[in-house]
Amino acid sequence: MQESLKIKVFVSPLVRSQLEMDVQDYKLRGLGELCNRIIARFPELEPMRKGESSEELYKNCPPLQFYVRKENADFLRFAQERNFKKGTLCRHYFEEYVNLSRGDRECFLQRDLLQKVNAAIEAKENLFIGYRDAVLHVAPCFVAFSPSRVRAYLVVCEEANRVSEAFRALRISHMKSVVADPKSEAFHLSSFALSKQAELFREHFDPFLCYGKEVLVRLNETGIDLLRRAVTNRPPFERVKGLDGVYRFQCSEKLAQIYFPQFLENAEILSPQSLREWFLTRFQKAMVLYRKA
Incomplete structure (x- = not known):
């Protein structure tokens, strides 16, 4: 240039x-x-x-x-x-x-791409988004910010068999290209359940899209003490009455995979089953690694 x-x-x-x-x-x-x-x-x-x-x-x-x-x-x-x-x-x-806040600086630098995103939202179209090292075929839903506007996100909907698997939040700073797909209707407008979920995520946004999702965890005394102290990325929680040491977290599986590994043997994931199996696989791999030493 x-x-x-x-x-x-x-x-x-x-x-x-x-x-x-x-x-x-x-x-x-x-x-x-x-x-x-x-x-x-x-x-x-x-x-x-x-x-x-x-x-x-x-x-x-x-x-x-x-x-x-x-x-x-x-x-x-x-x-x-x-x-x-x-x-x-x-x-x-x-x-x-x-x-400017960091999130606003991200949007400032990505303004050309965001103009294409906003045009697709207005036209109810899907997009091909170059994101990190992949190209995603998604429907843009809305732009949102983390607390204190530290990060900027684009919430998108992908084709999926289940509503719970359809949405994800993309970091706007990691978007590399945006190309319109005018031949297809926005994925999240194809059903009432998807469009409703998109609105719920807009109203209750967090970067991990936790709203409406639950994780049940059993903690021992050490785990309960750690829960009080480990505040970074800690999801909202409540103790389940009648079940000793069991807590209900408003939490997506993605956030749980970030937050709970620090608890090690002091926390047991009870549900969802897919998350329990994820931890089982990771701990088994760690066990094999340490037994080699």
């Missing part, structure tokens, strides 16, 4: 560090690509006002340098028309970008 004007931007160490982390997290080619993607969408960010930014505050900060791509000519024209220094204007938009 052709490049043109080279710009030197003095930014704070905090802003530079966040930009560098985003380059790594979103697997971009470098700071130049990220900087160009930010200024390409400058109208979506809070505008800079005259006299708002002082070069004196940043004179001791090491400069960030990148080439402005020719397709970002509108940004250069805007700076010239407003009589803004290009480096100062870039710094303002970099700071505005960094001040």
